[in-house]
Structures are given as structure tokens and as C-alpha cells.
Amino acid sequence: MKTSTSHPIRPWTLMPLAAALALSLSACGGGGGGGVPGSSASLSGAVIDAPIANATVTITTGAPLGQAGATTVGTITADAQGNYSVSVALPNTLVPVFANATSPDGKVVLTAYLGSSSAMLAAGTLSKTNLPNLVISQVTTAALAMYIANGGSYANLTPAVYAALLSQDHDDILAVSAAIKAVADGYCAMPADHHDTDGMARAIAQASVAAGTSNSTSALASASQTLGPSCDDDLKNLMQYIASDDTWTPELDLGDLIEQGVVAVAPGTYSLQGVIAQSGMSAPTQPPATPASSASAPAIPQSTLVPPSILAANVTVDASGNVSGSSTDGSSITGTIVGNLMTLTVKGASSAYTLAGKVGVLPTGFVSSSTPSAPTSSASGTSSSSASATTGYALRMGGRTQAGGVLTRFDAVLVPQNSLPAWTNIPTTRTHEDGLTCNSGFGVRLMGTGATVGGLVLGACAQPQLSGVSLSAASSGSNSEASDDDFNQRTSVSFNPFALSNTNYASTPYILSAPGVTITKTGSTTTTYSGQMYYVMGAKDMIFSTSTNNGLFVMNENPLDKMLETQSNQDH
Structure with a gap:
């Protein structure tokens, strides 16, 4: 059974990390395996930001490669497209398993959590179609960087803890992912004081945690400070790039890891x-x-705008x-x-x-x-x-x-x-408030991605209504991360109250929209963004469409985006 863990570095967390890591190691993980465990598992995946040719892939138990407690159980060299296949002997225990990748020049280092050894043995043969994290990527690396920065221990990492991490640190993981991709794919130069992408990701995550004790600097602000302002436009776009890609979207959400066994949807x-x-x-x-x-x-390649459909x-x-x-x-x-x-x-x-x-x-x-x-x-x-x-x-x-x-x-x-x-x-009550103060409803921190609203943060109070959800600005006493520009924290961000309501009650009642949303950024100059906001029940983001761009406002865990793996197995 999956239970919730906290975002341990923030004052509005659900519970301390120590309690989260005390979760039972018997917590179920994503449909599990099934069948009789063998002595080895066959793994096939890829090393991808863009495909990293001839990367060295190492499978370890206990911890990622080079970390205390790591045991190497298999090594293979990826092909010219970054693909790899390897058979590894694994212990029939709950020890965590990791996939690690290093580019030939040593500058791109990525890692991924694969789940428990016994679950992988039970599955026997795994690929990205039933274990998305076998694609060793910037997302999997960023998630582990945030986990360790928040005080996590590899020995206590379980599918339940990982699922909660993805849900409650969603926006920070996305920001660190964008920084890794910016460097690994050549959009931005790696700072001279960092040797590889894994070390850089850990530094960005740690800087965010350290700053969070005083002024709540986000991981995106930390990434911007690390890579320099010339990389900001690419970071804005790369966050949306990652959240809109069919390889990385599953990695951002599928914290229960091994996807097989019972189909989640009833026939x-x-x-x-x-x-x-x-x-x-x-x-x-x-x-x-x-x-x-x-x-x-x-710059990231751009195409002609197509309004949401x-x-x-x-x-x-x-x-x-x-x-x-x-x-x-x-x-x-x-x-x-x-x-x-x-x-x-x-x-x-x-x-x-x-x-x-x-x-x-x-x-x-x-x-x-x-x-x-x-x-x-x-x-x-x-x-x-x-x-x-x-x-x-x-x-x-x-x-x-x-x-x-x-x-x-x-x-x-x-x-x-x-x-x-x-x-x-x-429900209008919650325990994970994202630092927002609301007189009614619940707090939702919305972080913008994409060229137009990338980095803009809306601190909102959400109030469910019969026809949808209304949003208004959180009170001025909220945390400093509530309404700002993560790329320029000397500015303030505000928005007009708006109601997300049904646009076509007869055929699509689960889709809400607000046609007249205005967002204002005020600093040395004032900029106004006007567009339409869309929301679908259970989504982890709201879609903001202007006359020139479609953007996403991504959320951390809140009552709007609650989701279960199955009726009896809570995701977070």
C-alpha cells in the first residue's frame, strides 16, 4: 500500500522525512511482478537526453555507481543510438537497483532508480514498455538529486517513497531536469566548476535546499543561477519540452516503476x-x-502555434x-x-x-x-x-x-x-500547502513553463464549485515563492481571479476553461499576459494559451491532482 511522504525541506511539509523513510519495505510497487523469481533479469533501455552513443551503462544495487553502498552487478556499452541490453544477476531481496550511464567523454553522467531487486527478478524481462526508468535520462537523474538533497537515503528508497517524491517535488524535478538537458544536449555550457551533469544536478538541488531554509529559492532559480541568465530562455522551453515528451512524461509520473500484471483500467x-x-x-x-x-x-526549435483542441x-x-x-x-x-x-x-x-x-x-x-x-x-x-x-x-x-x-x-x-x-x-482541506495562506479552499502553487510564462509562479487558492473550480490569489502573507518570477525574484507576479468552468456541459463536462485570464509581472517594467486557461480533472498542470504560445502551469501534489494506481493502491 502506498502512503504519502513529505517535501522535507519546506515548512509546509506533510511529515518529516524520517517518518517518510520509515515506510514499510513491503509497500507494493506498481503491479509488481508475478511468477516465480529467477536469479537474473534481462534489461533493455536507452541512455537519452539526445541519444548518447557508446555510453557505459552500469547496473548497481544498494546505491548509484560511485556512492557508498553500491555493488556493481552488470556493465554494458550502449550502441550508437544509446540503446543497451544486459542480463544481470540480482539478489532476491528488497535492495534498490539503479541504472547508471556515463558518456565516453565523462561529462554526461545519468542515473535511474529501477525499483526493488526482488520485483525485477519476478518480472524477469523488462524494457521501457513496462519499466520506463530503463531510459536513463535527465528526469531520473533529477529525481534522485532532489531525493538526496532533501535528506533521503538510498537504503530506504522504495517505490512508495519514489512515487511521493515525484508528486510532491514535481516542479523542482522538472527544473533540474531542464538544467541537465540544457547541458547534455548542448543548449548551454556546463559551468567550469562542475565535472559532469550528475554533480551539477546535485549542486543545483542542494543549493535550492540550502536557500529554502531562508528565502525559499526554487530549484529553477538555482538552475538559472548555476547556468547563467543566457540559458534562461532555454530552461523555460526545456521544462515544457520534457513535460510534453512521450519518453519523459511517464518518468515524471510513474513512481511505482514496474508496469505489468493487472491492467489499471477495468474493461x-x-x-x-x-x-x-x-x-x-x-x-x-x-x-x-x-x-x-x-x-x-x-534556441530550441520552434514551430507554428496551434491552439489547444x-x-x-x-x-x-x-x-x-x-x-x-x-x-x-x-x-x-x-x-x-x-x-x-x-x-x-x-x-x-x-x-x-x-x-x-x-x-x-x-x-x-x-x-x-x-x-x-x-x-x-x-x-x-x-x-x-x-x-x-x-x-x-x-x-x-x-x-x-x-x-x-x-x-x-x-x-x-x-x-x-x-x-x-x-x-x-x-476536498478543500489538505496537509501539503506549498507554503500558501488561504482563507478558503486550498493552496496551489502553479509554475509556468514555455516561452511566454516560463518561470512565472502563481500562488493560488482553489475553491471547488458545482461547475468547476475558482482560483484567486493567495494572501500576501504567503511564502515568498508564492507569486514571483523564478528567473528574476525582484519582480512580483499577480493574476485576476478566474473561474474554470464547463465550456461544453453536454459532451465534455470534465474539461474546464477560463477565457479571460490576465497575468501581470511587475518589476522595472510591467508586462501583461492574457489568454485562456484549461484544466482537465486529475491533471497535474493547467494549460495556458495566448495568441502566440501554449504554456503549462505545473503543480505539486494537491487535492485537484490526486490519483490512485488502483482502487486499493494509493499513488501518493
Whole structure:
């Protein structure tokens, strides 16, 4: 059973780290394995920011390579595309297993937590289709850097602790990931006082923790200070790049690691409702040349803006996890679910997408089988007294267009047909407040990504309503991280109160939007950003679309984004 851990460095944490690390080592991890454990496991994955050719891949138990307590159990050299396959002998114990990668020049060092040794033995054969962290990347490296910076111990690392880490430190992990990718892929130069990307990531995480004791400097601010202001624009875009990629999106959310065994979604026919938002960034065919100095950081490739689109479809999920269906606009939808890992292909008349990410169970009570009357405003509506709870699922996915490779975020739900969201069943009390003071509702820290709003932080108080959720600014007594620009903390950020409400109650009631959101940054000059905000029940971000850009405001754990692995296994 997964239980919650805290963000141990912040004063608003759920509980101290020592208590988190006291979680039972018998905590279940992602559908587990099944079958009789063997003496070895076959692993295949990749070393990727861009593919790192001929990287040395080392599998260790106990701790990452070079750390106290590490035992090497296998070594292999990746091929020219960064791919590797290795068979390793593992102990049939709960000791944690790590995959480590080093580039031929020693400058790119990455590591990944793979789960417990016994679970890997039980699975036998593992690849990124059932263990996403076998792609050793900037995300997996950043997560471990934040874990250790927060006082974590490798010996006490379990799938339950890792799941809570991803949820509660989501924005910091994303920021450190962007810094690693900026250097590993040649967008920005590595500072002269750092030898490799792993050491740099640990330094950024540690600096954030140290600063957090006094002025709550975020990991993004620490990354900016480390890489220099010329890298800021790339950091803004790389955070959104990572959150919209079908390789790294699963790694940002799938803390339970091994994805196999029981399919998370019960067989049946569902309504698929979601928002597709192209990031405006295309994945380059090859990384740029490493800049000679921090003043020569190249720009992320940009594509033509496409406004967010709404997908409304009827789909079926069979007992094997196969997904198929079609949307109201004629798009075809196919995919698979392996444990909590979902892949989708959406093909329409004008565009086609390949997507991957997490599917999880919405909390009990969020989905209703009743038929309430449609609300007449964002603050009114009536609900049937005969409402009954039913099961729905949240999807957090990233991917790309099949033509042009434009990175794309997809937030969606998979819910029983004719069901309706019960927004007022979202609890308004919480124990993980992100340092925000709210007279009503609960605090939500929203960190912007992308060219337009990257680094802007909105400290909001969220109040569920019958038709959606209203957001207003947290009080002025909140933590200094509440409303600022992480790239320039001498500025202040504010926004007008807005109500996220249903735009199409008949076909997509789980999708909310607010058409007139205004964000103002005030420093030596004043800049105003106007656009439309979208939110889908259970999503970990809100999509902010302006006339020139689609951005994401990502969140740490709060009542809006609660998700379960299965009905009986809580994710965080």
C-alpha cells in the first residue's frame, strides 16, 4: 500500500522525512511482478537526453555507481543510438537497483532508480514498455538529486517513497531536469566548476535546499543561477519540452516503476475527454553543437502555434488493455495499457499524434453516475440527490505529432459514458500547502513553463464549485515563492481571479476553461499576459494559451491532482 511522504525541506511539509523513510519495505510497487523469481533479469533501455552513443551503462544495487553502498552487478556499452541490453544477476531481496550511464567523454553522467531487486527478478524481462526508468535520462537523474538533497537515503528508497517524491517535488524535478538537458544536449555550457551533469544536478538541488531554509529559492532559480541568465530562455522551453515528451512524461509520473500484471483500467466502454496542446517546439533531429560559453546558448526549435483542441471520443478497453475508438470529429484512437502506463495513437483528418503517459484512478466521489441539471453559471447548478459514485481515470500524457514531431501535452479523463464530474467532492482541506495562506479552499502553487510564462509562479487558492473550480490569489502573507518570477525574484507576479468552468456541459463536462485570464509581472517594467486557461480533472498542470504560445502551469501534489494506481493502491 502506498502512503504519502513529505517535501522535507519546506515548512509546509506533510511529515518529516524520517517518518517518510520509515515506510514499510513491503509497500507494493506498481503491479509488481508475478511468477516465480529467477536469479537474473534481462534489461533493455536507452541512455537519452539526445541519444548518447557508446555510453557505459552500469547496473548497481544498494546505491548509484560511485556512492557508498553500491555493488556493481552488470556493465554494458550502449550502441550508437544509446540503446543497451544486459542480463544481470540480482539478489532476491528488497535492495534498490539503479541504472547508471556515463558518456565516453565523462561529462554526461545519468542515473535511474529501477525499483526493488526482488520485483525485477519476478518480472524477469523488462524494457521501457513496462519499466520506463530503463531510459536513463535527465528526469531520473533529477529525481534522485532532489531525493538526496532533501535528506533521503538510498537504503530506504522504495517505490512508495519514489512515487511521493515525484508528486510532491514535481516542479523542482522538472527544473533540474531542464538544467541537465540544457547541458547534455548542448543548449548551454556546463559551468567550469562542475565535472559532469550528475554533480551539477546535485549542486543545483542542494543549493535550492540550502536557500529554502531562508528565502525559499526554487530549484529553477538555482538552475538559472548555476547556468547563467543566457540559458534562461532555454530552461523555460526545456521544462515544457520534457513535460510534453512521450519518453519523459511517464518518468515524471510513474513512481511505482514496474508496469505489468493487472491492467489499471477495468474493461468497458468509456468516454475519453481531453485537451491536446502542442508546445510549439519540435524535437531536433540532432542536438546542437555545445556552446563555447554560457553566452552562446542556442534556441530550441520552434514551430507554428496551434491552439489547444478538445478531443471527445468513445473508446473501449478490453481485458488485455487494448484501447480502440473514434472521436466525434472522426479521429481514430488506438492504444494499449500496461499496468498504469498508457500509449495512444490519435489520427485525425488534419493531424496525428503518438502519446504516452500515466493512467490512474480518480478518487472515489470525483465521478458521479447521476444526471444533474447543467449549471447556469460558474457558481451555480443543482445535483441529483440520487447521485452514485463510479470509477473514472485520469490520463497525464505527452507525445508528438507524427508529422513534424511537434511536442504535445495531452491531459484527459477516461470515464463512464454519461457520467458527470462532482467538483464539489474535491476536498478543500489538505496537509501539503506549498507554503500558501488561504482563507478558503486550498493552496496551489502553479509554475509556468514555455516561452511566454516560463518561470512565472502563481500562488493560488482553489475553491471547488458545482461547475468547476475558482482560483484567486493567495494572501500576501504567503511564502515568498508564492507569486514571483523564478528567473528574476525582484519582480512580483499577480493574476485576476478566474473561474474554470464547463465550456461544453453536454459532451465534455470534465474539461474546464477560463477565457479571460490576465497575468501581470511587475518589476522595472510591467508586462501583461492574457489568454485562456484549461484544466482537465486529475491533471497535474493547467494549460495556458495566448495568441502566440501554449504554456503549462505545473503543480505539486494537491487535492485537484490526486490519483490512485488502483482502487486499493494509493499513488501518493
